[in-house]
Amino acid sequence: MPFTDLQRRPAAAMLFVIASIPSSVLFAQTATPTPTPTSGTVASTPPATAATTxxxxxxxxxxxxxxxxxxxGVDSGSRISDTLVEKDVTLAFAFxxxxxxxxxxxTVVMTRDSDAAFEANSxxxxxxxxxxxxxxxxxxPVACLLLHATSAGSGVHLYTSDIxxxxxxxxxxPWLTAQAAWVGESGKLxxxxxxxxxxxxxxxASGNAAVRPVDSLTCPAVVVELAPSGDDPATITDTSYQQKVSEAIAGAMVFWQHQAQAPVRILPVPPPAAPAASAAATESNP
Known part of the structure:
Protein backbone atom coordinates (compact mmCIF):
# COMPACT_ATOMS: atom_id res chain seq x y z
CA MET A 1 0.00 0.00 0.00
CA PRO A 2 1.14 3.60 -0.34
CA PHE A 3 3.57 4.30 2.45
CA THR A 4 1.61 7.32 3.58
CA ASP A 5 -1.29 5.00 4.45
CA LEU A 6 0.72 3.13 7.08
CA GLN A 7 -0.37 3.46 10.69
CA ARG A 8 1.25 6.53 12.18
CA ARG A 9 2.70 6.45 15.66
CA PRO A 10 0.52 7.61 18.60
CA ALA A 11 1.33 10.91 20.23
CA ALA A 12 2.31 9.36 23.56
CA ALA A 13 4.39 6.29 24.29
CA MET A 14 3.78 4.00 27.26
CA LEU A 15 6.23 1.26 26.39
CA PHE A 16 9.99 1.39 26.74
CA VAL A 17 13.01 -0.36 25.33
CA ILE A 18 15.33 -1.32 28.16
CA ALA A 19 18.92 -2.12 27.27
CA SER A 20 20.62 -4.95 29.12
CA ILE A 21 23.58 -3.44 30.94
CA PRO A 22 25.96 -5.54 33.06
CA SER A 23 26.12 -4.22 36.58
CA SER A 24 29.91 -4.42 36.41
CA VAL A 25 30.03 -1.64 33.84
CA LEU A 26 27.06 0.41 34.99
CA PHE A 27 28.96 2.11 37.78
CA ALA A 28 32.75 2.23 38.15
CA GLN A 29 34.21 4.02 41.15
CA THR A 30 37.78 4.34 42.33
CA ALA A 31 38.29 3.84 46.06
CA THR A 32 40.43 6.46 47.82
CA PRO A 33 42.26 5.36 50.99
CA THR A 34 41.54 7.37 54.12
CA PRO A 35 44.62 8.60 56.06
CA THR A 36 45.04 7.17 59.55
CA PRO A 37 44.62 9.84 62.27
CA THR A 38 47.70 10.63 64.32
CA SER A 39 48.07 12.34 67.67
CA GLY A 40 47.81 16.08 67.48
CA THR A 41 46.50 16.17 63.91
CA VAL A 42 43.12 16.28 62.26
CA ALA A 43 42.57 13.62 59.64
CA SER A 44 40.59 14.74 56.63
CA THR A 45 38.78 12.53 54.13
CA PRO A 46 39.16 13.58 50.48
CA PRO A 47 35.82 14.50 48.95
CA ALA A 48 34.09 11.61 47.20
CA THR A 49 34.32 11.80 43.45
CA ALA A 50 31.36 11.19 41.18
CA ALA A 51 31.11 7.70 39.77
CA THR A 52 32.08 7.44 36.15
CA THR A 53 30.68 5.32 33.37
CA GLY A 73 -3.42 -13.16 6.63
CA VAL A 74 -6.65 -11.19 6.79
CA ASP A 75 -4.66 -8.01 6.26
CA SER A 76 -4.28 -7.88 2.48
CA GLY A 77 -2.77 -4.41 2.31
CA SER A 78 -3.52 -2.29 -0.73
CA ARG A 79 -5.01 -3.64 -3.95
CA ILE A 80 -2.44 -3.55 -6.74
CA SER A 81 -4.87 -4.76 -9.41
CA ASP A 82 -8.14 -6.64 -9.67
CA THR A 83 -6.35 -9.92 -9.04
CA LEU A 84 -3.34 -8.84 -6.97
CA VAL A 85 -2.99 -7.60 -3.39
CA GLU A 86 -0.01 -6.12 -1.57
CA LYS A 87 0.57 -8.96 0.91
CA ASP A 88 1.34 -11.37 -1.96
CA VAL A 89 3.76 -8.99 -3.66
CA THR A 90 5.72 -8.27 -0.48
CA LEU A 91 6.08 -11.96 0.34
CA ALA A 92 7.31 -12.88 -3.16
CA PHE A 93 9.72 -9.94 -3.05
CA ALA A 94 11.00 -11.06 0.37
CA PHE A 95 11.68 -14.60 -0.88
CA THR A 107 21.49 -14.89 8.00
CA VAL A 108 18.03 -13.66 7.05
CA VAL A 109 15.19 -13.45 9.56
CA MET A 110 11.70 -12.90 8.15
CA THR A 111 8.79 -11.70 10.27
CA ARG A 112 6.59 -13.98 8.19
CA ASP A 113 7.33 -16.60 5.53
CA SER A 114 3.80 -17.52 4.51
CA ASP A 115 0.51 -15.83 3.76
CA ALA A 116 -0.27 -15.89 7.46
CA ALA A 117 0.87 -13.18 9.85
CA PHE A 118 0.32 -14.67 13.29
CA GLU A 119 2.39 -15.07 16.41
CA ALA A 120 4.38 -18.30 16.36
CA ASN A 121 3.03 -19.46 19.75
CA SER A 122 -0.54 -18.33 19.10
CA PRO A 141 20.54 -6.83 12.82
CA VAL A 142 22.85 -4.79 10.62
CA ALA A 143 19.70 -3.77 8.71
CA CYS A 144 15.95 -4.14 8.76
CA LEU A 145 14.14 -3.79 5.44
CA LEU A 146 10.39 -3.27 5.67
CA LEU A 147 8.87 -4.37 2.37
CA HIS A 148 5.76 -2.74 0.94
CA ALA A 149 4.15 -2.53 -2.48
CA THR A 150 1.96 0.02 -4.27
CA SER A 151 0.37 0.56 -7.64
CA ALA A 152 1.10 4.30 -7.41
CA GLY A 153 4.10 5.67 -9.26
CA SER A 154 6.87 3.47 -10.58
CA GLY A 155 10.19 1.98 -9.51
CA VAL A 156 11.21 1.78 -5.86
CA HIS A 157 10.32 4.20 -3.07
CA LEU A 158 12.65 4.38 -0.06
CA TYR A 159 11.68 5.87 3.30
CA THR A 160 13.28 6.36 6.70
CA SER A 161 11.93 7.72 9.97
CA ASP A 162 11.71 11.48 10.45
CA ILE A 163 12.35 11.27 14.21
CA PRO A 174 10.27 5.35 24.73
CA TRP A 175 9.25 2.45 22.50
CA LEU A 176 7.73 4.69 19.84
CA THR A 177 10.91 6.73 19.37
CA ALA A 178 13.50 3.96 19.75
CA GLN A 179 14.75 4.64 16.22
CA ALA A 180 16.09 8.06 17.26
CA ALA A 181 19.62 6.80 17.96
CA TRP A 182 19.70 5.02 14.60
CA VAL A 183 18.28 7.71 12.32
CA GLY A 184 21.71 8.71 11.03
CA GLU A 185 22.68 5.13 10.14
CA SER A 186 19.28 4.51 8.57
CA GLY A 187 19.85 7.51 6.30
CA LYS A 188 23.25 6.13 5.28
CA LEU A 189 21.70 2.74 4.53
CA ALA A 205 12.05 8.04 -5.08
CA SER A 206 13.02 8.61 -1.45
CA GLY A 207 11.83 10.50 1.61
CA ASN A 208 11.00 10.13 5.28
CA ALA A 209 7.90 9.96 7.43
CA ALA A 210 6.75 9.35 10.99
CA VAL A 211 5.30 5.84 10.87
CA ARG A 212 5.22 2.56 12.69
CA PRO A 213 6.88 0.17 13.15
CA VAL A 214 9.97 1.96 11.76
CA ASP A 215 10.05 4.39 14.69
CA SER A 216 10.34 1.49 17.18
CA LEU A 217 13.31 -0.25 15.56
CA THR A 218 16.72 -0.28 17.22
CA CYS A 219 18.74 -0.92 14.06
CA PRO A 220 19.36 0.75 10.68
CA ALA A 221 15.90 0.58 9.10
CA VAL A 222 14.56 1.44 5.65
CA VAL A 223 11.13 0.99 4.11
CA VAL A 224 11.44 -0.42 0.58
CA GLU A 225 8.20 0.08 -1.32
CA LEU A 226 8.02 -1.68 -4.66
CA ALA A 227 5.98 -0.03 -7.43
CA PRO A 228 5.43 -1.17 -11.05
CA SER A 229 8.29 -0.76 -13.48
CA GLY A 230 6.02 1.08 -15.88
CA ASP A 231 2.43 2.24 -16.35
CA ASP A 232 1.02 -1.28 -16.17
CA PRO A 233 0.43 -2.37 -12.53
CA ALA A 234 1.02 -5.99 -13.57
CA THR A 235 4.72 -5.24 -14.14
CA ILE A 236 5.21 -5.19 -10.37
CA THR A 237 5.21 -9.00 -10.44
CA ASP A 238 7.55 -9.28 -13.41
CA THR A 239 10.22 -11.78 -12.42
CA SER A 240 13.11 -10.04 -14.14
CA TYR A 241 12.11 -6.68 -12.65
CA GLN A 242 11.90 -8.01 -9.07
CA GLN A 243 15.17 -9.87 -9.61
CA LYS A 244 16.95 -6.71 -10.75
CA VAL A 245 15.71 -4.77 -7.72
CA SER A 246 16.59 -7.60 -5.35
CA GLU A 247 20.11 -8.00 -6.74
CA ALA A 248 20.78 -4.28 -6.37
CA ILE A 249 19.63 -4.31 -2.74
CA ALA A 250 21.56 -7.48 -1.91
CA GLY A 251 24.71 -6.00 -3.44
CA ALA A 252 24.25 -2.83 -1.40
CA MET A 253 23.96 -4.91 1.77
CA VAL A 254 27.38 -6.49 1.17
CA PHE A 255 28.98 -3.04 1.28
CA TRP A 256 26.76 -1.90 4.13
CA GLN A 257 27.72 -4.87 6.30
CA HIS A 258 31.18 -3.38 6.85
CA GLN A 259 30.19 0.30 6.88
CA ALA A 260 27.44 0.28 9.50
CA GLN A 261 28.32 1.94 12.81
CA ALA A 262 26.32 1.22 15.94
CA PRO A 263 25.64 4.20 18.23
CA VAL A 264 27.08 4.41 21.72
CA ARG A 265 24.81 3.40 24.55
CA ILE A 266 24.16 6.24 26.98
CA LEU A 267 24.63 4.87 30.47
CA PRO A 268 23.10 6.62 33.48
CA VAL A 269 25.56 8.52 35.68
CA PRO A 270 24.71 8.07 39.37
CA PRO A 271 24.79 11.04 41.74
CA PRO A 272 28.02 11.62 43.71
CA ALA A 273 28.34 9.55 46.86
CA ALA A 274 27.69 11.37 50.13
CA PRO A 275 30.98 12.49 51.75
CA ALA A 276 32.14 10.24 54.57
CA ALA A 277 32.10 11.65 58.08
CA SER A 278 35.53 13.03 59.02
CA ALA A 279 37.27 11.80 62.10
CA ALA A 280 39.20 14.18 64.33
CA ALA A 281 41.68 13.48 67.09
CA THR A 282 42.92 16.07 69.59
CA GLU A 283 45.52 15.95 72.36
CA SER A 284 44.32 15.85 75.94
CA ASN A 285 44.98 18.92 78.05
CA PRO A 286 47.42 18.25 80.86
Whole structure:
Protein backbone atom coordinates (compact mmCIF):
# COMPACT_ATOMS: atom_id res chain seq x y z
CA MET A 1 0.00 0.00 0.00
CA PRO A 2 1.14 3.60 -0.34
CA PHE A 3 3.57 4.30 2.45
CA THR A 4 1.61 7.32 3.58
CA ASP A 5 -1.29 5.00 4.45
CA LEU A 6 0.72 3.13 7.08
CA GLN A 7 -0.37 3.46 10.69
CA ARG A 8 1.25 6.53 12.18
CA ARG A 9 2.70 6.45 15.66
CA PRO A 10 0.52 7.61 18.60
CA ALA A 11 1.33 10.91 20.23
CA ALA A 12 2.31 9.36 23.56
CA ALA A 13 4.39 6.29 24.29
CA MET A 14 3.78 4.00 27.26
CA LEU A 15 6.23 1.26 26.39
CA PHE A 16 9.99 1.39 26.74
CA VAL A 17 13.01 -0.36 25.33
CA ILE A 18 15.33 -1.32 28.16
CA ALA A 19 18.92 -2.12 27.27
CA SER A 20 20.62 -4.95 29.12
CA ILE A 21 23.58 -3.44 30.94
CA PRO A 22 25.96 -5.54 33.06
CA SER A 23 26.12 -4.22 36.58
CA SER A 24 29.91 -4.42 36.41
CA VAL A 25 30.03 -1.64 33.84
CA LEU A 26 27.06 0.41 34.99
CA PHE A 27 28.96 2.11 37.78
CA ALA A 28 32.75 2.23 38.15
CA GLN A 29 34.21 4.02 41.15
CA THR A 30 37.78 4.34 42.33
CA ALA A 31 38.29 3.84 46.06
CA THR A 32 40.43 6.46 47.82
CA PRO A 33 42.26 5.36 50.99
CA THR A 34 41.54 7.37 54.12
CA PRO A 35 44.62 8.60 56.06
CA THR A 36 45.04 7.17 59.55
CA PRO A 37 44.62 9.84 62.27
CA THR A 38 47.70 10.63 64.32
CA SER A 39 48.07 12.34 67.67
CA GLY A 40 47.81 16.08 67.48
CA THR A 41 46.50 16.17 63.91
CA VAL A 42 43.12 16.28 62.26
CA ALA A 43 42.57 13.62 59.64
CA SER A 44 40.59 14.74 56.63
CA THR A 45 38.78 12.53 54.13
CA PRO A 46 39.16 13.58 50.48
CA PRO A 47 35.82 14.50 48.95
CA ALA A 48 34.09 11.61 47.20
CA THR A 49 34.32 11.80 43.45
CA ALA A 50 31.36 11.19 41.18
CA ALA A 51 31.11 7.70 39.77
CA THR A 52 32.08 7.44 36.15
CA THR A 53 30.68 5.32 33.37
CA UNK A 54 32.33 3.81 30.35
CA UNK A 55 30.28 4.25 27.14
CA UNK A 56 29.46 0.91 25.57
CA UNK A 57 28.79 0.39 21.85
CA UNK A 58 25.34 -0.99 21.12
CA UNK A 59 25.46 -4.65 19.97
CA UNK A 60 25.07 -5.23 16.24
CA UNK A 61 24.99 -8.53 14.36
CA UNK A 62 26.64 -7.62 11.06
CA UNK A 63 25.73 -10.92 9.47
CA UNK A 64 21.99 -10.65 10.16
CA UNK A 65 19.34 -8.91 8.04
CA UNK A 66 15.66 -8.76 8.99
CA UNK A 67 13.04 -8.68 6.24
CA UNK A 68 9.51 -7.61 7.12
CA UNK A 69 7.04 -8.45 4.32
CA UNK A 70 4.15 -6.14 5.16
CA UNK A 71 0.63 -7.38 5.88
CA UNK A 72 -0.45 -11.04 5.68
CA GLY A 73 -3.42 -13.16 6.63
CA VAL A 74 -6.65 -11.19 6.79
CA ASP A 75 -4.66 -8.01 6.26
CA SER A 76 -4.28 -7.88 2.48
CA GLY A 77 -2.77 -4.41 2.31
CA SER A 78 -3.52 -2.29 -0.73
CA ARG A 79 -5.01 -3.64 -3.95
CA ILE A 80 -2.44 -3.55 -6.74
CA SER A 81 -4.87 -4.76 -9.41
CA ASP A 82 -8.14 -6.64 -9.67
CA THR A 83 -6.35 -9.92 -9.04
CA LEU A 84 -3.34 -8.84 -6.97
CA VAL A 85 -2.99 -7.60 -3.39
CA GLU A 86 -0.01 -6.12 -1.57
CA LYS A 87 0.57 -8.96 0.91
CA ASP A 88 1.34 -11.37 -1.96
CA VAL A 89 3.76 -8.99 -3.66
CA THR A 90 5.72 -8.27 -0.48
CA LEU A 91 6.08 -11.96 0.34
CA ALA A 92 7.31 -12.88 -3.16
CA PHE A 93 9.72 -9.94 -3.05
CA ALA A 94 11.00 -11.06 0.37
CA PHE A 95 11.68 -14.60 -0.88
CA UNK A 96 13.82 -13.26 -3.74
CA UNK A 97 15.74 -11.01 -1.39
CA UNK A 98 16.23 -13.78 1.16
CA UNK A 99 17.69 -16.11 -1.47
CA UNK A 100 20.16 -13.50 -2.72
CA UNK A 101 21.19 -12.36 0.76
CA UNK A 102 21.67 -15.94 1.97
CA UNK A 103 23.90 -16.70 -1.01
CA UNK A 104 26.03 -13.73 0.06
CA UNK A 105 26.55 -15.12 3.54
CA UNK A 106 23.83 -13.31 5.49
CA THR A 107 21.49 -14.89 8.00
CA VAL A 108 18.03 -13.66 7.05
CA VAL A 109 15.19 -13.45 9.56
CA MET A 110 11.70 -12.90 8.15
CA THR A 111 8.79 -11.70 10.27
CA ARG A 112 6.59 -13.98 8.19
CA ASP A 113 7.33 -16.60 5.53
CA SER A 114 3.80 -17.52 4.51
CA ASP A 115 0.51 -15.83 3.76
CA ALA A 116 -0.27 -15.89 7.46
CA ALA A 117 0.87 -13.18 9.85
CA PHE A 118 0.32 -14.67 13.29
CA GLU A 119 2.39 -15.07 16.41
CA ALA A 120 4.38 -18.30 16.36
CA ASN A 121 3.03 -19.46 19.75
CA SER A 122 -0.54 -18.33 19.10
CA UNK A 123 -1.98 -19.16 15.66
CA UNK A 124 -5.10 -17.13 16.46
CA UNK A 125 -3.29 -13.94 17.44
CA UNK A 126 -2.41 -11.60 14.54
CA UNK A 127 1.13 -10.29 14.37
CA UNK A 128 1.00 -6.61 15.33
CA UNK A 129 3.32 -3.81 14.26
CA UNK A 130 4.89 -3.92 17.70
CA UNK A 131 5.43 -7.67 17.32
CA UNK A 132 7.29 -7.09 14.06
CA UNK A 133 9.50 -4.47 15.70
CA UNK A 134 10.14 -6.80 18.61
CA UNK A 135 11.33 -9.57 16.28
CA UNK A 136 13.76 -7.20 14.59
CA UNK A 137 15.05 -5.63 17.80
CA UNK A 138 15.72 -9.03 19.32
CA UNK A 139 18.07 -9.84 16.44
CA UNK A 140 20.06 -6.59 16.61
CA PRO A 141 20.54 -6.83 12.82
CA VAL A 142 22.85 -4.79 10.62
CA ALA A 143 19.70 -3.77 8.71
CA CYS A 144 15.95 -4.14 8.76
CA LEU A 145 14.14 -3.79 5.44
CA LEU A 146 10.39 -3.27 5.67
CA LEU A 147 8.87 -4.37 2.37
CA HIS A 148 5.76 -2.74 0.94
CA ALA A 149 4.15 -2.53 -2.48
CA THR A 150 1.96 0.02 -4.27
CA SER A 151 0.37 0.56 -7.64
CA ALA A 152 1.10 4.30 -7.41
CA GLY A 153 4.10 5.67 -9.26
CA SER A 154 6.87 3.47 -10.58
CA GLY A 155 10.19 1.98 -9.51
CA VAL A 156 11.21 1.78 -5.86
CA HIS A 157 10.32 4.20 -3.07
CA LEU A 158 12.65 4.38 -0.06
CA TYR A 159 11.68 5.87 3.30
CA THR A 160 13.28 6.36 6.70
CA SER A 161 11.93 7.72 9.97
CA ASP A 162 11.71 11.48 10.45
CA ILE A 163 12.35 11.27 14.21
CA UNK A 164 14.88 13.78 15.48
CA UNK A 165 18.19 11.96 16.00
CA UNK A 166 19.86 11.55 19.38
CA UNK A 167 23.58 11.31 20.16
CA UNK A 168 23.32 7.74 21.45
CA UNK A 169 20.97 5.02 22.59
CA UNK A 170 19.77 5.50 26.17
CA UNK A 171 19.35 2.53 28.48
CA UNK A 172 15.70 3.46 28.90
CA UNK A 173 13.87 4.94 25.95
CA PRO A 174 10.27 5.35 24.73
CA TRP A 175 9.25 2.45 22.50
CA LEU A 176 7.73 4.69 19.84
CA THR A 177 10.91 6.73 19.37
CA ALA A 178 13.50 3.96 19.75
CA GLN A 179 14.75 4.64 16.22
CA ALA A 180 16.09 8.06 17.26
CA ALA A 181 19.62 6.80 17.96
CA TRP A 182 19.70 5.02 14.60
CA VAL A 183 18.28 7.71 12.32
CA GLY A 184 21.71 8.71 11.03
CA GLU A 185 22.68 5.13 10.14
CA SER A 186 19.28 4.51 8.57
CA GLY A 187 19.85 7.51 6.30
CA LYS A 188 23.25 6.13 5.28
CA LEU A 189 21.70 2.74 4.53
CA UNK A 190 19.01 4.40 2.43
CA UNK A 191 21.65 6.21 0.37
CA UNK A 192 23.63 2.98 -0.06
CA UNK A 193 20.56 1.22 -1.44
CA UNK A 194 19.61 4.21 -3.59
CA UNK A 195 23.06 4.28 -5.19
CA UNK A 196 22.82 0.57 -6.04
CA UNK A 197 19.33 0.96 -7.52
CA UNK A 198 20.42 3.96 -9.55
CA UNK A 199 23.32 1.98 -11.01
CA UNK A 200 20.84 -0.72 -11.97
CA UNK A 201 18.73 1.93 -13.72
CA UNK A 202 15.75 1.47 -11.44
CA UNK A 203 13.45 4.48 -11.09
CA UNK A 204 13.83 5.77 -7.56
CA ALA A 205 12.05 8.04 -5.08
CA SER A 206 13.02 8.61 -1.45
CA GLY A 207 11.83 10.50 1.61
CA ASN A 208 11.00 10.13 5.28
CA ALA A 209 7.90 9.96 7.43
CA ALA A 210 6.75 9.35 10.99
CA VAL A 211 5.30 5.84 10.87
CA ARG A 212 5.22 2.56 12.69
CA PRO A 213 6.88 0.17 13.15
CA VAL A 214 9.97 1.96 11.76
CA ASP A 215 10.05 4.39 14.69
CA SER A 216 10.34 1.49 17.18
CA LEU A 217 13.31 -0.25 15.56
CA THR A 218 16.72 -0.28 17.22
CA CYS A 219 18.74 -0.92 14.06
CA PRO A 220 19.36 0.75 10.68
CA ALA A 221 15.90 0.58 9.10
CA VAL A 222 14.56 1.44 5.65
CA VAL A 223 11.13 0.99 4.11
CA VAL A 224 11.44 -0.42 0.58
CA GLU A 225 8.20 0.08 -1.32
CA LEU A 226 8.02 -1.68 -4.66
CA ALA A 227 5.98 -0.03 -7.43
CA PRO A 228 5.43 -1.17 -11.05
CA SER A 229 8.29 -0.76 -13.48
CA GLY A 230 6.02 1.08 -15.88
CA ASP A 231 2.43 2.24 -16.35
CA ASP A 232 1.02 -1.28 -16.17
CA PRO A 233 0.43 -2.37 -12.53
CA ALA A 234 1.02 -5.99 -13.57
CA THR A 235 4.72 -5.24 -14.14
CA ILE A 236 5.21 -5.19 -10.37
CA THR A 237 5.21 -9.00 -10.44
CA ASP A 238 7.55 -9.28 -13.41
CA THR A 239 10.22 -11.78 -12.42
CA SER A 240 13.11 -10.04 -14.14
CA TYR A 241 12.11 -6.68 -12.65
CA GLN A 242 11.90 -8.01 -9.07
CA GLN A 243 15.17 -9.87 -9.61
CA LYS A 244 16.95 -6.71 -10.75
CA VAL A 245 15.71 -4.77 -7.72
CA SER A 246 16.59 -7.60 -5.35
CA GLU A 247 20.11 -8.00 -6.74
CA ALA A 248 20.78 -4.28 -6.37
CA ILE A 249 19.63 -4.31 -2.74
CA ALA A 250 21.56 -7.48 -1.91
CA GLY A 251 24.71 -6.00 -3.44
CA ALA A 252 24.25 -2.83 -1.40
CA MET A 253 23.96 -4.91 1.77
CA VAL A 254 27.38 -6.49 1.17
CA PHE A 255 28.98 -3.04 1.28
CA TRP A 256 26.76 -1.90 4.13
CA GLN A 257 27.72 -4.87 6.30
CA HIS A 258 31.18 -3.38 6.85
CA GLN A 259 30.19 0.30 6.88
CA ALA A 260 27.44 0.28 9.50
CA GLN A 261 28.32 1.94 12.81
CA ALA A 262 26.32 1.22 15.94
CA PRO A 263 25.64 4.20 18.23
CA VAL A 264 27.08 4.41 21.72
CA ARG A 265 24.81 3.40 24.55
CA ILE A 266 24.16 6.24 26.98
CA LEU A 267 24.63 4.87 30.47
CA PRO A 268 23.10 6.62 33.48
CA VAL A 269 25.56 8.52 35.68
CA PRO A 270 24.71 8.07 39.37
CA PRO A 271 24.79 11.04 41.74
CA PRO A 272 28.02 11.62 43.71
CA ALA A 273 28.34 9.55 46.86
CA ALA A 274 27.69 11.37 50.13
CA PRO A 275 30.98 12.49 51.75
CA ALA A 276 32.14 10.24 54.57
CA ALA A 277 32.10 11.65 58.08
CA SER A 278 35.53 13.03 59.02
CA ALA A 279 37.27 11.80 62.10
CA ALA A 280 39.20 14.18 64.33
CA ALA A 281 41.68 13.48 67.09
CA THR A 282 42.92 16.07 69.59
CA GLU A 283 45.52 15.95 72.36
CA SER A 284 44.32 15.85 75.94
CA ASN A 285 44.98 18.92 78.05
CA PRO A 286 47.42 18.25 80.86
Missing amino acids: VPQPVPMNRGVVVLDPAHG KLRSLLTSRGF PSTPLSLDDRAGIANHQR APTAGEPALQ ERQIATALDRSRVVL
